Amino acid sequence: MRSPSNGRPPSGGGAAAAAGDDDFAFYCSFLQDTAAASVTSPLALALDDPNPTATATVAMTNGRRRKQRGADDGGTAGEEEEEVKKKGKKRSIAKLLTSLAALEAEEHADRAGAADASRRELALLESNADTRSQAMMDYYAKMESSFDATAESEAAARSKRSRLTASAAAAAVVAGEEAAASSASGSPSRAAGQGQGQGHHQRRLWVKDRSRAWWDRCNSADYPEEEFRRAFRMGRETFDMICDALGSSVAKEDTMLRAAIPVRQRVAVCIWRLATGEPLRLVSKRFGLGISTCHKLVLEVCAAIKSVLMPRFLQWPDESAAARFKETFERSSGVPGVIGAMYTTHIPIIAPKISVAAYFNRRHTERNQKTSYSITLQGVVGPDGAFTDVCIGWPGSMPDDQVLEKSMLHQRAAAGMMHESWLVGGASYPLMDWVLVPYTHPNLTWTQHAFNEKVGELRRVAVEAFARLKARWACLQKRTEVKLQDLPVVLGACCVLHNICELRGEEVDPAIRCDLVDDETTPENPVRSETAKRARDNIAHNLLHRGFGGTTFF
Numbered sequence: 001m002r003s004p005s006n007g008r009p010p011s012g013g014g015a016a017a018a019a020g021d022d023d024f025a026f027y028c029s030f031l032q033d034t035a036a037a038s039v040t041s042p043l044a045l046a047l048d049d050p051n052p053t054a055t056a057t058v059a060m061t062n063g064r065r066r067k068q069r070g071a072d073d074g075g076t077a078g079e080e081e082e083e084v085k086k087k088g089k090k091r092s093i094a095k096l097l098t099s100l101a102a103l104e105a106e107e108h109a110d111r112a113g114a115a116d117a118s119r120r121e122l123a124l125l126e127s128n129a130d131t132r133s134q135a136m137m138d139y140y141a142k143m144e145s146s147f148d149a150t151a152e153s154e155a156a157a158r159s160k161r162s163r164l165t166a167s168a169a170a171a172a173v174v175a176g177e178e179a180a181a182s183s184a185s186g187s188p189s190r191a192a193g194q195g196q197g198q199g200h201h202q203r204r205l206w207v208k209d210r211s212r213a214w215w216d217r218c219n220s221a222d223y224p225e226e227e228f229r230r231a232f233r234m235g236r237e238t239f240d241m242i243c244d245a246l247g248s249s250v251a252k253e254d255t256m257l258r259a260a261i262p263v264r265q266r267v268a269v270c271i272w273r274l275a276t277g278e279p280l281r282l283v284s285k286r287f288g289l290g291i292s293t294c295h296k297l298v299l300e301v302c303a304a305i306k307s308v309l310m311p312r313f314l315q316w317p318d319e320s321a322a323a324r325f326k327e328t329f330e331r332s333s334g335v336p337g338v339i340g341a342m343y344t345t346h347i348p349i350i351a352p353k354i355s356v357a358a359y360f361n362r363r364h365t366e367r368n369q370k371t372s373y374s375i376t377l378q379g380v381v382g383p384d385g386a387f388t389d390v391c392i393g394w395p396g397s398m399p400d401d402q403v404l405e406k407s408m409l410h411q412r413a414a415a416g417m418m419h420e421s422w423l424v425g426g427a428s429y430p431l432m433d434w435v436l437v438p439y440t441h442p443n444l445t446w447t448q449h450a451f452n453e454k455v456g457e458l459r460r461v462a463v464e465a466f467a468r469l470k471a472r473w474a475c476l477q478k479r480t481e482v483k484l485q486d487l488p489v490v491l492g493a494c495c496v497l498h499n500i501c502e503l504r505g506e507e508v509d510p511a512i513r514c515d516l517v518d519d520e521t522t523p524e525n526p527v528r529s530e531t532a533k534r535a536r537d538n539i540a541h542n543l544l545h546r547g548f549g550g551t552t553f554f
Helices: 010-041 041-050 050-186 188-206 215-219 225-232 236-248 263-276 281-287 289-312 318-334 362-368 400-405 408-414 445-470 485-502 530-545
Strands: 337-351 372-383 387-395 421-426
Touching: 041 421, 215 225, 215 263, 215 281, 225 236, 225 263, 236 263, 236 289, 236 445, 236 485, 263 281, 263 289, 263 485, 289 485, 318 337, 318 362, 318 445, 337 400, 337 445, 372 400, 372 445, 372 485, 387 408, 387 485, 400 408, 421 445, 445 485, 445 530
Parallel strands: 337 421
Antiparallel strands: 337 372, 372 387
């Protein structure tokens, strides 16, 4: 029987409540039947049922039976429903256990698969490692066998060379004995032929045959003077003077195996290399020598020039020479006390392996749109166009005033050796007690303009000397193959050779002249001496009133 509240059958926990509801329904039905019986008329009762009391009892008994049957039916339905629910719960638990078992089996399978994969990967790695180890062992074995074979071949070559040398020496001794015997017997021609043949065989054993035709033509007496001057930037007399001066320093003795390179050829290799700036392979072809031999000769001759010729041809002027320089400069410009003009140029180099940023030339890089590295060459030039002082090798990133501060010239001035003397420089140098520079501030007066013109004329002496230096020695115009530590020696040799050419009147061919491209820098402190500032103003005033003021400005 369903509950009157929601129409659903009662749950298993509400069986007592269901029984109470059935009793209530029975009593309500009984009362309703009793009331109906009481309302019925006595005649109807008498006619219908002669014994109403028995009828009521039977009705009550039937009601109880119905109640008992309802209770029995409700209990049976609840038990069945409870049994269904228990079966549903059992099925749910069974499904859950089945799912857990399936998950556990799947996890176990995954673990087993991962273990198998890791074992396979480990086995693969071990096999690869074994393969690589075996390959490396094979490679090392091959290398050892190759080294052994190379060592054996070198040993065989050494033994072969020693045998050849011994046989050549023995043949030379035999040839000498035969020549002596032939000369004693009156057959000199045969001995001469054998000696020449043996000597040729000995030289071919040690020296590669190269053509020396070009140098033989240059070294001959009938070679044109203009061609010689065009090749070596100097006349034959100047070249002979240099060879005589360097003969004792660069000469080598002949050996039993080959003859030494003559002094003239050694000097010619160095000068031609400096003059043309050609690579060493072309020098080797021109002179019939090896590339490494040419490079060695260049460095040896440059070192000899620096040690032998520099003290003679590049030195600071003494008192008499300084007085002569001052007189010459004052006569041409009207500026008193000038003993030299100063200039700083840059020599291009290959990017060094160390301190690259220090040698980076930012100004040349921005102008040429190409990365440039350089070293500085500062020089003081006399009125004759020859150098009296050089400072070589400072990095190209340094401005001119810092190069001057680090030079021996600055130390000489600090020691008091520049008293009452001026060095004329450009606007990149500061005004000091011994350095005279032009006015650089705006709104110059006529006197200051006239002074700047005269200072520019004096400074042009140094600029033109540096232009002739780079024109003569083209190696200064391009990046050289010389190492950075050897470059100061080479540049010093170029300056010495320049002085020799200037003092001996060697003209520069106009076809090879070059223009200097050096950017002037502005010093951090352009005026470093008030005394020098007043002295410069006095010089400018005297120039204008003595009639030495230029007319370009006017």
